[in-house]
Amino acid sequence: MFKKLIEESTAKSPWLFHINSGSCNGCDIELVAILTPRYDVERLGFKLAGSPRQADIVVVTGPITKQSLPRVLRSISQVPEPRCIVTMGSCPQSGNVFKGSYSVAGPLSKYVHVDVDIAGCAPKPEAIIDGLALATQILKEKRGQM
Amino acid sequence: MDFPFVREAVVKLFSKPSTQLYPAVPSEAAPGYRGKIVFHPETCINCGMCERVCAGGAISTTVEKTEEGDKITRTFDLGSCTFCNTCADFCSRHSIELTRDYHMIGVEEGDLLVSGTFIKAPPKRPAPKPAPTPKPVEEKKADTPAPAPEN
Numbered sequence: 001m002f003k004k005l006i007e008e009s010t011a012k013s014p015w016l017f018h019i020n021s022g023s024c025n026g027c028d029i030e031l032v033a034i035l036t037p038r039y040d041v042e043r044l045g046f047k048l049a050g051s052p053r054q055a056d057i058v059v060v061t062g063p064i065t066k067q068s069l070p071r072v073l074r075s076i077s078q079v080p081e082p083r084c085i086v087t088m089g090s091c092p093q094s095g096n097v098f099k100g101s102y103s104v105a106g107p108l109s110k111y112v113h114v115d116v117d118i119a120g121c122a123p124k125p126e127a128i129i130d131g132l133a134l135a136t137q138i139l140k141e142k143r144g145q146m
Numbered sequence: 147m148d149f150p151f152v153r154e155a156v157v158k159l160f161s162k163p164s165t166q167l168y169p170a171v172p173s174e175a176a177p178g179y180r181g182k183i184v185f186h187p188e189t190c191i192n193c194g195m196c197e198r199v200c201a202g203g204a205i206s207t208t209v210e211k212t213e214e215g216d217k218i219t220r221t222f223d224l225g226s227c228t229f230c231n232t233c234a235d236f237c238s239r240h241s242i243e244l245t246r247d248y249h250m251i252g253v254e255e256g257d258l259l260v261s262g263t264f265i266k267a268p269p270k271r272p273a274p275k276p277a278p279t280p281k282p283v284e285e286k287k288a289d290t291p292a293p294a295p296e297n
Contacts (some may be wrong), residue, residue: 040165088201093258094226096221097201119224119250119258124175131251133169138253 017055023062082142110134187262194235215267
C-alpha cells in the first residue's frame, strides 16, 4: 500500500539532479533560469534535489572531461532505479566544439544509456521544459515496467 | 518618515504574476533566434564551404555515384551544432537557414539529424557541330562541270 502511495506521489513530482561535467556554464544558467519565477518549473512538479539519492531525473551538462568522468558515473550510479538520464546541450551528446580534445572523454552515451537529448547551445528554457516533460513520461513507463 | 517602495509594493500586489505559463501558452522565440537548421538541397552546389567552416564538425557529406551523376547527401547533426550561423553566412547560395524553431528533442538515434539529398550532374556536352563540308575543288578546266559534292 505504501509503495503504491509513494509511486503515485513521485510520478507527478520528479526531482532533478544536475551534474556539471566541465560545462561552460551556459547550460547551467539556462537550467537555473527554468527555476526562476519567470518560468517557475516547480508549478509542474520539478524540483532541484541536493543529492543524487533523492533524484529521479539526472540532467548532465558539459562535454564529460576526463577528470569528471568517474565522478559523473559515480553520481549516476547513486540515483535509484527507475531513473531517467537527460543530456542538455550539444556537449554531452557529441563533444561539440571540444570534440577531439585530449581531456574530453567523449559522449555520455558511450558509458550509460541516455533517455532524452535536448539539443541547443544552450537550449532555450522552453525546450528544456519540453525535454523534462518527455523524461517524466519515460519515467512513468519505466515505473510501470518495474 | 519616507516609505520609498510602498506604492510599488501595492501595485505589484494586485498585478498578474510574471510567470510564463509555457506548456499551456505557446511561446515564440525572439526574431533572429538561431534554432533548428533547414537545408534546401535544390539550391546547393556542393562547394563544401559549410563543412569547412563548421567549428563543431556537425556537417557531413556522403557522395554516391549513380548513372545520373553524383548523389550527394548532406547531413547536419543538431546534437553537435553550436548554432553559430557561420555555415549559413558562408553559403553563397543561401541553402542553409537557421529557423526560429527551438523544439529540438531527441529520444532515438537520428532524431536530431537534418539531411538533404540532391544529384549533381556534370553539365551536358553541347551537341557536336556538323562536320564542315569539304569545298569542291575548282578544276582549271572550265569545260567539264564540277562534280556534285558528296555528303
